[in-house]
Amino acid sequence: MPNPDVTPYDALLLVSFGGPEGPDDVVPFLENVTRGRGIPRERLEEVGKHYSIFGGRSPINDLNRDLLASLRADLAEAGIDLPVYWGNRNWDPYLRDTLAQMAADGVTRAACFMTSAYSSWSSCRQYRENLYDAVEGQPGAPVLDKLRHYFNHPGFVGPVVDATLAALADLPDDVRRGAHLAFVTHSVPTAMNDTSGPDGGAYVEQHLSVSTEVARQVGEETGIEHPWELVYCSRSGSPHAPWLEPDVNDHLEALHGAGAQAVVMVPLGFVSDHMEVVYDLDTEAQATAERLGLPARRAATAGTDPRFVAMVRDLLLERATVERGEDVVRASVGSLGALWDRCPVGCCANPKGERPALCGEQ
Ligand SMILES: CC1=C(CCC(=O)O)c2cc3nc(cc4[nH]c(cc5[nH]c(cc1n2)c(C)c5CCC(=O)O)c(CCC(=O)O)c4C)C(CCC(=O)O)=C3C
Numbered sequence: 001m002p003n004p005d006v007t008p009y010d011a012l013l014l015v016s017f018g019g020p021e022g023p024d025d026v027v028p029f030l031e032n033v034t035r036g037r038g039i040p041r042e043r044l045e046e047v048g049k050h051y052s053i054f055g056g057r058s059p060i061n062d063l064n065r066d067l068l069a070s071l072r073a074d075l076a077e078a079g080i081d082l083p084v085y086w087g088n089r090n091w092d093p094y095l096r097d098t099l100a101q102m103a104a105d106g107v108t109r110a111a112c113f114m115t116s117a118y119s120s121w122s123s124c125r126q127y128r129e130n131l132y133d134a135v136e137g138q139p140g141a142p143v144l145d146k147l148r149h150y151f152n153h154p155g156f157v158g159p160v161v162d163a164t165l166a167a168l169a170d171l172p173d174d175v176r177r178g179a180h181l182a183f184v185t186h187s188v189p190t191a192m193n194d195t196s197g198p199d200g201g202a203y204v205e206q207h208l209s210v211s212t213e214v215a216r217q218v219g220e221e222t223g224i225e226h227p228w229e230l231v232y233c234s235r236s237g238s239p240h241a242p243w244l245e246p247d248v249n250d251h252l253e254a255l256h257g258a259g260a261q262a263v264v265m266v267p268l269g270f271v272s273d274h275m276e277v278v279y280d281l282d283t284e285a286q287a288t289a290e291r292l293g294l295p296a297r298r299a300a301t302a303g304t305d306p307r308f309v310a311m312v313r314d315l316l317l318e319r320a321t322v323e324r325g326e327d328v329v330r331a332s333v334g335s336l337g338a339l340w341d342r343c344p345v346g347c348c349a350n351p352k353g354e355r356p357a358l359c360g361e362q
């Protein structure tokens with residue numbers, strides 16, 4: 001058991017995306033998300049319909065409430081007395097309001113855990129810009145440190161491997177051996193991938209590294225080398241701008257055309273079953289697979305898996321140790337090793353222009 005000393009932190013902050021909680025929230029939520037992003041009207045109407053299918057309520061906030069409860073229980077169990085706060089980029093509770101509450105409660109320095117595991121402007125730097133905006137002009141707001149990227153932490157990869165094994169086991173016996181693994185993440189503009197990480201290309205590189213590691217561990221367990229590919233969902237933006245491909249639906253068509261017997265979709269780009277998972281995969285991609293007659297299963301996300309929850313504690317204690325100037329062992333699996341605590345200068349540059357951000361080297 002690592003030393004449960006969280007000095008210098010006096011709070012943990014869960015930072016997430018946010019989502020609508022009823023039909024009246026959907027349009028203002030979409031306006032929050034896409035402000036200044038140049039998303040075509042038709043795409044927004046289409047996405048609005050996805051939310052309508054689920055009664056205008058995204059699962060994401062309830063999933064974060066579950067994660068909060070699990071984090072609090074895990075910390076208490078480990079003998080760590082630390083308040084856990086929650087703030088979102090796009091919906092209530094907004095980061096700015098949470099930071100005001102933290103200031104009022106006398107919090108001086110908080111570690112931030114983001115529900116987004118990989119590098120890119122959208123998945124890392126934009127959150128850092130949001131933190132800047134949330135403390136800007138707030139007297140007494142705490143100092144904020146972002147916990148490092150965890151896409152390759154065993155507490156994330158372990159649950160993904162087990163979920164993939166469970167989904168494989170759920171396929172009919174006669175097609176299981178021939179199943180492909182389709183690792184799925186959120187598409188982003190290729191220009192955004194090109195500026196991701198300190199040297200560019202980190203978004204795809206990190207996903208490929210995790211995919212390789214998950215496929216390896218699954219193969220070790222099953223004794224079968226399932227063919228795998230990294231594919232994308234939730235493409236948005238202008239149809240003229242290039243985004244990462246192939247789309248998961250096109251990929252299912254291609255697999256079917258090539259005679260694949262079955263597929264397991266593994267949403268390793270996401271940490272919980274939010275809209276991208278329950279609509280883009282469970283609704284749309286499943287319909288594609290059914291139309292093709294291709295047996296398909298979707299692997300669970302990390303959610304509140306105890307290993308994932310304990311990972312947050314591990315990252316918190318790791319960072320606290322670093323900030324106290326003590327030596328630390330950093331857990332990671334796969335080819336890339338544990339990444340930085342503070343994002344390097346110029347990391348994940350916004351293709352549309354520089355904005356101030358917290359939690360970077362400066
Ligand atoms: C990389 C990435 C993640 C993973 C990392 C992370 O988790 O942060 C992610 C997560 C999410 N994205 C979400 C929702 C949306 N994303 C949109 C738009 C966009 N996402 C992008 C990227 C990502 N998005 C990009 C490049 C755009 C284009 C606009 C822009 O350049 O910024 C739009 C606008 C409509 C549309 O264009 O589709 C919506 C509604 C939700 C909430 C789901 C729920 O409600 O359950 C979550 C967790």
Ligand SMILES: [Fe+2]
Binds near residue numbers: 186
């Ligand atoms: Fe998104």
